[in-house]
Amino acid sequence: MISASVSAKASVRALAAKPWPPTLQRLVWVIGGLTLSVLPHVPHIRAWVLLLAAGAAALRIATEVKHWELLAKWLRSVLAFVALLAVLLDYRTLNGIDAGTALLVVMAGMKLLETRTVRDLTVIVFLSYFALFAAFLYNQSLLRLPYMLVAAWILTVTLMRIHQTTTAMSVREAVAITGRMFLQALPLAVLLFLLFPRLPGQFWSVVPARGEAMTGLSDEMSPGDVSDLSISSELAFRAKFIGPLPPPAERYWRGPVLHDFDGRTWRRASSPFRPQEVTTRGPIYEYDVMLEAHQRRWVFALDVPTRWPERRTVRASDLQLWSEQPISTLSSFHLESATGYRVNEPLPNLMRVTDLRLPEGRNERSLALAREMRERAGSDEAFIAAVLAKFRDEQYFYTLQPPRLELNSIDDFLFNTRRGFCEHFASAFTVLARAAGIPARVVTGYQGGEYNPLSGYLLVRQSEAHAWSEVWLGGRGWVRVDPTAAVAPDRIERGIEAALAEGGETLPGTFLRQSAFLTQLRLAWDATNTFWNNQVVAFGEEQQRWLLERLNLGDDWQQLGIALVLALISFFVAMSLYLGWRFRPRGKDALAQIYDQLCRKLARRGLPRAAHEGPSDYVARVLQARPDLAPHLVETRNLYVALRYGPRSWGPQLNNSALSRLKFLVNQLKV
């Protein structure tokens, strides 16, 4: 196959001099279009899939250039089957976006091998459209949009060119015609987009795309997980508050709450708990949270969600908010939260047992330390204060690059390395609390957020991922304790960059955030993106309802249907009128119009021009009937004949002055 592609290249060079045969031109267009639409998939598709398709394309071009026979039909069938099998084996499914895209690319390559007719080529263009479509399922960012639009345009030009059998149409003309058609189609597309009823929920279950399952918090926490995440400046979610923002120190966004500890890794509780009655303290914040797709089911809410959309979400007993569906696309939730709360009932037994459990035989030194400290403190509150004081006063360091921990990770951290990120401190604190007989759990999520004054949004990035603890204190219920705040108070008050700067560390991209101008630019770009995400990407049932209310259509689906039909009808009428105008008859030139005017004038006086009469004969006949018109008509005739039949070498200027003189004469003619 390599030798084939090399020889194809040589032949292409030889062909460059003379115009390519139409079949080759079509093939190159189609392969070019396919390449454009597969390009966005390169980051997440397997290399062999791309190589297979590229090989097929090279082989097909070589076949065309060298006038080889196409591969035998049985061979093509075998190849297609093997390719299908390879996708199935590699991806273990044919369902879902990843496998589907791979299958699409592979099949487009196999189809290329057998393209002979225009119909085959068209099928490949269709597959290319589909690949473009699939690329949107991976990424809906504003940055991608221009590329996608241009690619769709070029695919359409390709579609037009392969159906063009005459060679008279230039590429430029095809580009112009399709461009115009795109512009004409756009209003209808926008109306359809706005008016087509959005159905909540999914028709079939979605296998999450691999490309996106990587970022964000997981439902496990091992030392190093959160600090890995902190390097990413990717957006986790945005929140828009209706009313005041919570102070920075209260911006705890609750994610997965972890209960089970095996000595190194924290996990979610294996069994569900009974929900507890909760009363809130302090102000209630109302806000919208807009989550980037993270393919998990949890929704990040400010500490304690008090109101949530009950149709789509549910609040678990540990106050974590769960969505019915995985967040596979940008999703918006309207929530209310409090930052303080208490639980009035006693701790259920199952929860107490779970949140006191520690792995046997691990971290013995820490457990001993905890028991000793508890005895010395005398109360749970005093114990907690003592532990926090230990973190604050002794040599513990907050760092993004903590050393690796051994099997007994808590022991190793507390007594040896003493350097850790938030998850180390939260994990160690929770273990110490449990060892001291205080039920405790780890909460992961985000802490902080950057306020964008342009869009009014709080931006929460992956770098703000955080872990803290909650402990059960008799009479107070669950109480949040953030050991990171003890060791690095700046982390909570001023954000992670400030906290790391104390230790001389920086996050990637910190420089960008320090320049005022660049910050302005960044925030402006983010405001644009926010608008894009809110108004376009997340356009859904709610926004549609709002739009309909603004248009006084009511939120009746029947009205929506009528509006859709009206949109279609007006598109048809507008297109008919527009194209009727575009295809209007060619006007006569100015000279012919003047001559027609002269004939009409004379005809009104009963001297119509006969069909066979030229200007000289006609004027001669008119002059016989009306000799009084002679001086006027003779000059008119002479000018007309000279302009119509005379040499063109007069030049445009003289021509124009003669033309205006003629116009004047005809206007002056009084019959």
Next chain:
Amino acid sequence: MLSRLLAALRRRTRKWARKRHGIDPDPVILSPRRIYIVPSALGIAFTLMLFAMFLGAMNYANNLALGLTFVLGALSLTAMHYCHRNLAGLQLRSASSEPVFAGQVARFGIALENGAKLARHELVIANEHGDARPVRVESGGRVVLNLEVPAPQRGLLALDSFELSTRHPFGLFRAWAYLNMELSCVVYPKPSPRGLPPPPQETDTGGAQDMTRGDEDFAGLRAFHPGDPPRRIAWKAYAREQGLHVKVYAGTAVTSHSFDWESLPGLGTEARLSQLCRWVEDAYAAGRAFGLRLPGVEIAANVGPGHRQRCLTALALFDERAAHD
């Protein structure tokens, strides 16, 4: 089986269209009302693809994917309008159609005239016997296409209905119009194989030739007409740039054939006509004068292509019953 069914269906639609639209004038301008349009097989495939896209976009609640689907959908509807407009307002006019001999293929010339401000693309003209290559007609342009119809029999061959169609711009739709222009083409009888010798030449005694003219004496020059024997061209006069002339001699005893229907007893009508046709063709090719006599038709002896055409047309249109009535 299926193809036969389709052909029958197509005939029926043509018949229906003929009834609906009547006979078209010449020239005819295609009004939008008589242009039909349906999605092609590719158009149906495209629709299915759009539907799959739509389901996928709704399932993943992915608005941009949905947007792309709607853009492509709207684009295909726009393409439908372009396809329809590509035909509407086009003017068709009959162009010359040369007479043919029976058994040959008659070619009907149809001129497509585009008076609109935009070019028209990919126009295909077709009847049940085949189609012409797609053409493009520029704004203000004119393209003549030939429709082929086999001509098995002599007589007047009428052009049955034909279609003008297009798949521009994307091949997703096919727009077409049925046309019934009353065009006909003269089909000469098929010349019979050479066999019967032509009747002997006879010296002309009719008024067509001047008795006083002879073969020997130079009588002057007259303007050249196609069909004049080349050896009589006055080359010297031509060299003097006086134009192409032929020398005329006086005193020639002009001889000519007279091809007579009655001289061929014992043959059927068509066989007689074929034989006469053969003689006419041979005599014309040899440059000899000939006359033709059919029941009810008499054409005096003459030479030249116009004369040949007159004779052959008489043979083509000969109607025995009318002649005997």
